[in-house]
Amino acid sequence: xxxxxxxxxxxxxxxxxGGATGMIGDPSGKSSERKLLDQKKLExxxxxxxxxxFKFLDFSNxxxxxxxxxxxxxxxxxxxxxxxxxxxxxxxxxxxMMSKESVKKRISDESSEGMSxxxxxxxxxxxxxxxxxxxxxxxxIQIGGSDQWGNITTGIELIRKKMSKKVFSITCPLMTxxxxxxxxxxxxxxxxxDKAKTSPYKFYQYWLNLSDEDAEKYIKIFTLLNKNxxxxxxxxxxxxxxxxxxxxxxxxxxxLMVHSxxxxxNAKVASKILFGKSTKKDLSTLDKETFLDIFDxxxxxxxxxxxxxxxxxxxxxxxxxxxxxxxxxEARRALKENSVYINKSRxxxxxxxxxxxxxxxxxxxVQRGKKKYLILDFTD
Numbered sequence: 576x577x578x579x580x581x582x583x584x585x586x587x588x589x590x591x592x593g594g595a596t597g598m599i600g601d602p603s604g605k606s607s608e609r610k611l612l613d614q615k616k617l618e619x620x621x622x623x624x625x626x627x628x629f630k631f632l633d634f635s636n637x638x639x640x641x642x643x644x645x646x647x648x649x650x651x652x653x654x655x656x657x658x659x660x661x662x663x664x665x666x667x668x669x670x671x672m673m674s675k676e677s678v679k680k681r682i683s684d685e686s687s688e689g690m691s692x693x694x695x696x697x698x699x700x701x702x703x704x705x706x707x708x709x710x711x712x713x714x715x716i717q718i719g720g721s722d723q724w725g726n727i728t729t730g731i732e733l734i735r736k737k738m739s740k741k742v743f744s745i746t747c748p749l750m751t752x753x754x755x756x757x758x759x760x761x762x763x764x765x766x767x768x769d770k771a772k773t774s775p776y777k778f779y780q781y782w783l784n785l786s787d788e789d790a791e792k793y794i795k796i797f798t799l800l801n802k803n804x805x806x807x808x809x810x811x812x813x814x815x816x817x818x819x820x821x822x823x824x825x826x827x828x829x830x831l832m833v834h835s836x837x838x839x840x841n842a843k844v845a846s847k848i849l850f851g852k853s854t855k856k857d858l859s860t861l862d863k864e865t866f867l868d869i870f871d872x873x874x875x876x877x878x879x880x881x882x883x884x885x886x887x888x889x890x891x892x893x894x895x896x897x898x899x900x901x902x903x904x905e906a907r908r909a910l911k912e913n914s915v916y917i918n919k920s921r922x923x924x925x926x927x928x929x930x931x932x933x934x935x936x937x938x939x940x941v942q943r944g945k946k947k948y949l950i951l952d953f954t955d
Contacts, residue, residue, distance in 0.1 A: 576796060577718050577747065578642070579631055583799075587640040589714055590628045591704060592621050594648030599697050621646060627768050630833065643712070647704050663703050666736045667729060672698060675725035698729040705730025709742060721746045750796075753788040768833050774868045775834045779842035782826035783819070787812070790821035798828040845869045848919070855918040855934065863936045870940070873948040874899060880937060880953040886927040889915065892941065892951065899941070899949045909943050916942040 578588040597617050625644055628634075632642035654662075672678060675698060681690035705727070708714035717727050727744045734742050750758035758765060766781045767773040773781075785793065791809055794800065800808070812820040830839045844860055847853050849869060858866070876897045878887075893899065893906035893915065900906045909915050910924040917932060918940050932939050933953060941949040 576631075577745070579799070581718075582632060582640060582642060585640055588632055588642045589708060589712060590632065590642060590644045591708070592624050592644065592646045592648075594618075594621050594646040595651035596647060596697065596700050596704070599693050599700065617648075621648075623769060630768075645708070645712075647700075647707075650707050651700065651703075659699075659703075663699050663706075663733065666733055667699060667702065671732065672729070675729075677722075677725050698726045701726040702729035702733045705742065706733050706737060709734050709738065709740065714742075716743045716745060718745045718747075721748050753786050753792075770834060770838070774865070775830060775838035776842045776845045776865055776868050778833065779826050779830045779839070780846065782829055783822050783846070785822050785825070787816060787821070790819075790825060794821055794825045798825060798832075800824075800828070841865045853919050855920060858918055858940060859934050861935060863938070866935045866938065867950075870948055870950060873950055875950040875952055877952050877954055880955050883928065883930050883933075883953060886929045889917070889922055889926040889928065890924060892928055893943070893949075899943050899947045914944045916940075 578590065582588045594617055597620065598614070628642070628644055634642045634644065672695065673682070677698075678690065678695065681688070681694075701723075705714070705717050708717075717730060719727055724744070724746050727746065731742055731744060734740050752758055766778055770778075782790075782793075791812070794805055794808065798805075808821055808824055812818075826842075827839060830842055841861055842865075844853075844857050845865055845868075848857055848861075861869075874897055876895060889910065890903055890906045893909065894901070894903045900909060907924060910922070913921060913923075915922055917926065917928070918934055919942070928939060928951075934940070937953045939951040939953070941951060943949075
């Protein structure tokens with residue numbers, strides 16, 4: 576988000592992918608050695624990051640300050656140990672490196688694992704990145720999380736000694752939630768930008784379920800709304816907190832920014848299906864992936880599609896193996912209580928399922944009461 580703001584105000588953002596530094600692993604904030612990644616995994620990660628960056632920054636030639644995507648592996652891959660020692664190591668003392676908080680914590684008496692030489696050199700490689708970008712791209716500001724302060728200042732020191740130039744750093748606090756836990760990809764219960772890891776529906780729901788405290792904090796960070804718009808939303812939210820105005824706005828803005836208008840609309844329909852009044856028409860607007868994502872964990876029974884030619888009685892469907900009711904008598908009782916729905920429409924015991932009931936690539940949604948669901952998946 577910081578790079579987006581900088582680009583909007585005329586700066587040229589350089590998004591740096593750590594193809595080289597990723598092979599080592601940053602020790603900052605870690606109490607133990609990171610697992611080393613192989614080249615194949617790093618290349619896969621780099622491609623995924625590239626895809627994400629293009630969603631948020633303008634890389635087009637039409638943009639006067641178009642963004643640039645660079646991989647530090649491009650300049651590190653041919654660097655020999657001797658060359659690196661002469662080019663970088665000569666200018667940064669061990670005393671300086673050991674003064675960094677990320678190093679001191681790992682080599683203290685309280686640390687059981689210590690620190691390998693590999694991780695010890697990480698700050699030199701990241702420092703050299705800043706030097707290389709200053710020399711080749713005239714980059715004068717490096718932005719990162721507050722945990723990167725030690726690594727970034729190593730780069731500032733290296734540039735000062737080798738180029739006698741003054742450069743700058745901007746760091747931001749690491750994101751935390753109202754309970755004090757860290758907001759990040761490695762923390763349990765958090766979200767990914769890649770829809771293969773966190774679906775648009777679950778992504779949308781994450782923001783909808785924010786606490787009021789987090790919603791007020793995150794709407795300032797994760798949206799591009801101006802100050803007056805944000806203050807107005809906060810005021811309205813405080814007057815009617817039950818309407819969850821902030822949560823709805825941030826869920827809408829962030830889902831649209833990360834995914835697409837269609838994904839946002841699907842997520843809204845999906846939320847309506849689960850938590851509000853909905854119809855067969857609403858269900859039919861969803862793709863099968865979103866539909867199955869909404870009903871993740873719901874029992875699913877696979878049935879041969881040919882069985883629909885003669886129709887399947889609703890009592891039989893409700894009581895078949897793997898269904899939500901245990902017997903024919905229980906199924907009949909539920910139907911008499913008017914608590915059974917097919918694709919969100921109430922049915923009685925005379926209902927016969929046929930091909931006209933199929934929605935979304937051959938499925939039928941069965942519901943008993945408000946919370947019990949069953950998916951009938953008809954395959955050829």
